[in-house]
Amino acid sequence: MSLAKSLTRALKTHHTIRFNAALPISIEVLEKVGHGRYRLKVGHKEMTTRSHKELGVAQRYWGNFSESKEGILTISHLRLKPRVLQSDEGLLEMESFDFLEMLLEAKEPSLVLKQWLLHELYLTQSKSLFHTLSSMLLALHEGIIHLPLMIQERPFLIQWKENKNLNDSLVDFYLAYENLGALRGTLNLMKHTLTLEALFERTATFLKHHTQALPFALSLSPNDTLTPLWEGTHALLDVKG
Numbered sequence: 001m002s003l004a005k006s007l008t009r010a011l012k013t014h015h016t017i018r019f020n021a022a023l024p025i026s027i028e029v030l031e032k033v034g035h036g037r038y039r040l041k042v043g044h045k046e047m048t049t050r051s052h053k054e055l056g057v058a059q060r061y062w063g064n065f066s067e068s069k070e071g072i073l074t075i076s077h078l079r080l081k082p083r084v085l086q087s088d089e090g091l092l093e094m095e096s097f098d099f100l101e102m103l104l105e106a107k108e109p110s111l112v113l114k115q116w117l118l119h120e121l122y123l124t125q126s127k128s129l130f131h132t133l134s135s136m137l138l139a140l141h142e143g144i145i146h147l148p149l150m151i152q153e154r155p156f157l158i159q160w161k162e163n164k165n166l167n168d169s170l171v172d173f174y175l176a177y178e179n180l181g182a183l184r185g186t187l188n189l190m191k192h193t194l195t196l197e198a199l200f201e202r203t204a205t206f207l208k209h210h211t212q213a214l215p216f217a218l219s220l221s222p223n224d225t226l227t228p229l230w231e232g233t234h235a236l237l238d239v240k241g
Contacts, residue, residue: 024062024181024200027075029055040075053078060086062181064202079199082176082228084148085157090132091150100147100158114140135232144230154178159229174229180206184226192216197223 028041038055039048042065050072055061063078084090094100106112117140121133132148139146144161160173169189176182180203185196194216198204201222208220 023179023202023206024077025065025075026060026081026178027063028060029057031057049075051075051078056080062199064200077200077224079181079224082157082182083231084135085155085176088150088155090128091148091155092129092132093150095152097151100149103145103147109145110140110143113145138232139230142230146230157228161229172229174226176228182226182228184223184229187216193219195219197221197226199224199226 025042030039030041030046032038032055033048036050036052037048038051039046051063051074053076055078060081061078062081063075066074066076068074103109103112114137117133117137121130121137124130124133136146136148139159144159147158149156149158155176155178157176158173159175160171163170163172168191171187171189172185173187174182174184180198180200182199183196183203185194187194192215196207196218198207198220199222204220204222
């Protein structure tokens with residue numbers, strides 16, 4: 001199995017993880033209903049719970065979920081999602097991982113993506129999609145492949161940047177899953193090693209038990225300060241009206 005197919009299989013597997021109280025959860029703040037209490041949307045369910053951290057109404061977070069012996073639901077270790085995942089509007093809708101696998105297998109992913117972006121920019125009549133595509137083109141100009149996707153009705157962000165020198169061929173990357181949180185790492189293609197950091201310790205623990213089949217040596221640790229490789233805010237054109 002090729003490295004690209006192995007990576008795609010791992011991305012697919014982790015993308016399909018459903019709600020699990022042992023993992024970070026994806027939440028949206030609907031309203032504040034009292035001191036430290038909020039009405040939240042968790043998946044398709046709504047609930048009222050307590051947060052030790054002040055939350056922004058209409059913002060999306062990852063967090064740890066727990067229930068006390070008294071039945072009180074608490075969300076802790078809250079981390080704001082990247083700006084591009086604060087709304088589903090503008091995410092590229094994909095039925096499967098085929099597009100991503102095509103890029104991973106391409107000899108020049110940046111060139112393939114650039115040609116696709118220019119073609120889609122020419123065709124689109126959607127302002128939100130135009131903003132997304134032009135932002136992706138800007139990221140590509142900075143050497144970063146930036147893919148804000150909606151795959152099988154679930155948001156997913158993947159970014160990567162290649163750094164080649166005489167001794168190594170490195171790929172720095174960032175992933176944001178709905179119910180795993182954010183991951184960031186470096187893949188050494190020549191040595192087949194992977195250094196990976198997880199935004200949540202729960203995710204790091206989970207992945208240590210579910211990554212034995214990866215075709216490279218893995219170093220995995222938690223890091224609660226992870227940020228995307230690229231989070232630009234400007235598109236090529238400011239479209240109004």
